[in-house]
Amino acid sequence: MSKIKIITDSTSDLPKGIAKAYDIEVLPLTIFFDKDEYKDWLDIAPKVFFERMRNSEKLPTTSQVNPNSFKEKYENFLKDYDEIISIHLSSDASGTYNSAMIAREMVSEDRITVIDTRNYTYGFGQMVLEAAKMAEEGKSKEEIISRINYLIDNVKTLFVVDTLEYLRRGGRLSATKATIGTLLNLKPILTVDNGKIVAIDKARGMKKALKRIVEIMQEQGVDIKNQKVKIGHADNQENLREFEDVIEEAYGKHEVEEFEIGCVIGVYCGPGTVVIHYL
Numbered sequence: 001m002s003k004i005k006i007i008t009d010s011t012s013d014l015p016k017g018i019a020k021a022y023d024i025e026v027l028p029l030t031i032f033f034d035k036d037e038y039k040d041w042l043d044i045a046p047k048v049f050f051e052r053m054r055n056s057e058k059l060p061t062t063s064q065v066n067p068n069s070f071k072e073k074y075e076n077f078l079k080d081y082d083e084i085i086s087i088h089l090s091s092d093a094s095g096t097y098n099s100a101m102i103a104r105e106m107v108s109e110d111r112i113t114v115i116d117t118r119n120y121t122y123g124f125g126q127m128v129l130e131a132a133k134m135a136e137e138g139k140s141k142e143e144i145i146s147r148i149n150y151l152i153d154n155v156k157t158l159f160v161v162d163t164l165e166y167l168r169r170g171g172r173l174s175a176t177k178a179t180i181g182t183l184l185n186l187k188p189i190l191t192v193d194n195g196k197i198v199a200i201d202k203a204r205g206m207k208k209a210l211k212r213i214v215e216i217m218q219e220q221g222v223d224i225k226n227q228k229v230k231i232g233h234a235d236n237q238e239n240l241r242e243f244e245d246v247i248e249e250a251y252g253k254h255e256v257e258e259f260e261i262g263c264v265i266g267v268y269c270g271p272g273t274v275v276i277h278y279l
Helices: 046-054 067-077 096-107 121-136 141-154 165-169 175-183 206-219 237-251 263-269
Strands: 004-009 024-027 030-033 036-039 061-063 083-088 112-116 156-160 186-193 196-204 229-233 256-260 274-278
Touching: 004 067, 004 121, 024 067, 024 121, 030 046, 030 263, 046 263, 061 263, 067 083, 067 096, 083 096, 083 121, 083 141, 096 112, 112 141, 121 141, 121 229, 121 256, 121 274, 156 206, 186 206, 196 206, 206 237, 206 274, 229 237, 237 256, 237 274
Parallel strands: 004 024, 004 083, 083 112, 229 256
Antiparallel strands: 030 036, 030 061, 156 186, 156 274, 186 196, 229 274
């Protein structure tokens, strides 16, 4: 039986304590805020970060995990593990996956598998967790990779941003559209389509947007009876509670798993975002 190490990056937004409990190594991306530099999830808590975002004129920037950081980790873990499975956010959003691939070529192409999940935050964080559980149970590399590939094809993501301001400041929306949208209190509803973030609808106000997300799920024929959906927020507990009520109204009483959106993902979606991941 092979001993397998699971590695990921900090944008997986694993709930507190999960990485340690399941022997997952998490490499942090870096955030630059004015003259300050932070390691994602290590040097600054999301709540503090989002509060600073709200009060800052300048948008923070981020930096991928570099190949040397991966190389060092890969070399160290291959001393004690037979295989490494390295699982990361969409390569459309960050060069982190490419850094991992470069490090793999430098260390061992045979013993390291690097996966581009084509998803974000806990949408792929749940894949990391499932891989770690399977590794703990003694499943083979092939079994774990097969399960991850299934999840890549079947984990869906829908989210709503609370304000258009961060899309504008990040260059993803024109100033004119942002101004009009803000005046009309429009909340864009977005999804992840093969690794890319795509706007698919909009609603006036957060409550209507949350209801629209559930309507979209129902239109897709989603049945959540046999799954635990994942819902997350960027410092927006109030709307997360509202979202839970909307889900319960549509589907009945149902267990959900909550998580926080981390700082790196938060740079692009902004504080107030609410997200759901489901099969």
